Amino acid sequence: MKKLLILPLLLVFFAQWSMAQTPKWVEKAKRAVFSVVTYDKNDKMLNTGNGFFVSEDGLALSDYSLFKGAERAVVITAEGKQMPISTILGADDMYDVIKFRVAITEKKVPALVVAQTIPAVGADAWMLPYSTQKSIACVSGKVKEVAKISGEYNYYTLSMQMKDKMVSCPVMNLEGQVFGIAQKSSGLDTVTTCYAAGAAFAMSQKISALSLGDAALKSIGIRKGLPEAEDQALVYLFMASSTLAGEDYEKLL
Template sequence: MRHSTLALVCGLILFVVLAYSWCGRNPPSTVTGLPATPTPTPAPSTTTATPNVVASPSVSVAQVTATPPAQTPPPEFQKVAQKAEPAIIEITVFDAKGQLLRTGNGFFVSRDGLIVTSWTLVADAAYGVAKSPDGKIRNVPGVLASSQESDLAVLRAETKTGVPFLPLAKTSESIAVNAWAVVIGSSLQHKEQPVAAGTITSLGSDPKKDTFQISGAIPNDAAGAPVVDAGGEVVGIAAKNGLRPTGLLDPLLAQSKSATTARWAATPVESPTATPSPTPKFARNPRVISNPAPRYPYEARMLRSGPTTGSGKFRVTFGTNGLVKSVQTVESTGQAILDQAAIKGLQTWRAEPGAQDWTVLVPITFQP
């Protein structure tokens, strides 16, 4: 009986131990199953996918906004620029005291010396000269006609033998979208020509009057330069606020033909008199009447280093008799022999007799 009781007790104890052991192992299997809930949407997987989605549009936007390659004009435009070069000049203007104001572009539009340029360049000038690529310097008595709104002005340079000039487009058909055009500046300021080129990209409602644009970038110092088409005709002018069509020149050129005298805006106006007065013995605002270009010195060609070039600026003082009293070097050419040649040449200049001495600043460039 005791053995039966002992066997029963041992069996119960063994059952309890096994039951406890089974209950102790079951929770881990339940715990192991719990993390399965977050596993389907792990955070690292979602985070990694997001940058891939954002990065793809970023690359695509960069390709769409990339700057297009610079356009190169057709080869024939290089010949157009070379042919137009002699007619495109550098204009230098001075105030009433003979101090330099600024220099800029202009171009001849007639054999007798009519010049087209930017109104902004000459608006406050009292004197001016025009320098051609061949080194010739011509006196500019003043402005014949101008338009502040269109930023255009017509001047006249003094000439005895005539000047090379550019033809103006007779119709607005040359200004057409997708047609090529080039902006040609003075070769005295820009060695590389043309200074801008591109296809015409936009026009106004009136091609004869409204500003137009080209695809190429236009430098800030191009004001007054002509815009030329493939045929060598001027279809526009670079102005302060864009490219102006040549149609805007029609009224200015008509006014220039009827104008009796040219005048600078900063030149003092003489008081009107009731009765006509005889011509004064001395001009109140004298002008240069003879200005031959200084010759390139022969000695410079004989230098061991070979012919040299240089540009400088010289202040010429005229006396009341119109003769040169002195020539001062404001900016040297960098070569003493060229400076001496410039001074020697400028001493031969002549001006109208005046009531008092006056000065003018003259830019000089020597090329062999």
């Protein structure tokens, strides 16, 4: 009889302990994570995945693989709202990251803050999955290793079990800021180890004057943004005038 009573008590204890370990910011932060659906030239579903907002006006990050071959794409928020992706703003196929803008249908959207500091080895980390449920769902772990990529940016190895369909979900620090984007992984170590490209690296992706020849960007049919600098944008337009078809060039203008 005592054993029968102890088991429910233990289950209650572990449930309370789990909730205590979940940071308070998770409930708000998970609203910035969305589902992405991409479509091919025949308007058939191409891929589904995840992404998240990094600004309240619709700037967002995801994985490049999700968009390769896509002619259009939409995001579906945690509240079930569907919004189209309007422009691609940069991509890197080697580290599988992409930056884009969503044509938001409201004044502002929930967004994550990109961490400005590098988490130390051994620091706590949380991965937030896309969810339409009210319950808090996240995976916790530790930063196992930090490596440099592209000079000033970082790539992370995490002591964390990555669940199915969590590619491109945000990896958060103790303060509730995003420092990484969950990457596809394979091999025997995936039970206890996963990887993340630095969110700051993904944010650094941009359209330059020479982006018309970028193979990664050319494989995406969704409209590209112009370079932010005026002189770069003018060079981009000049080069586009001799490489794009008339109709495409008109759309660009």
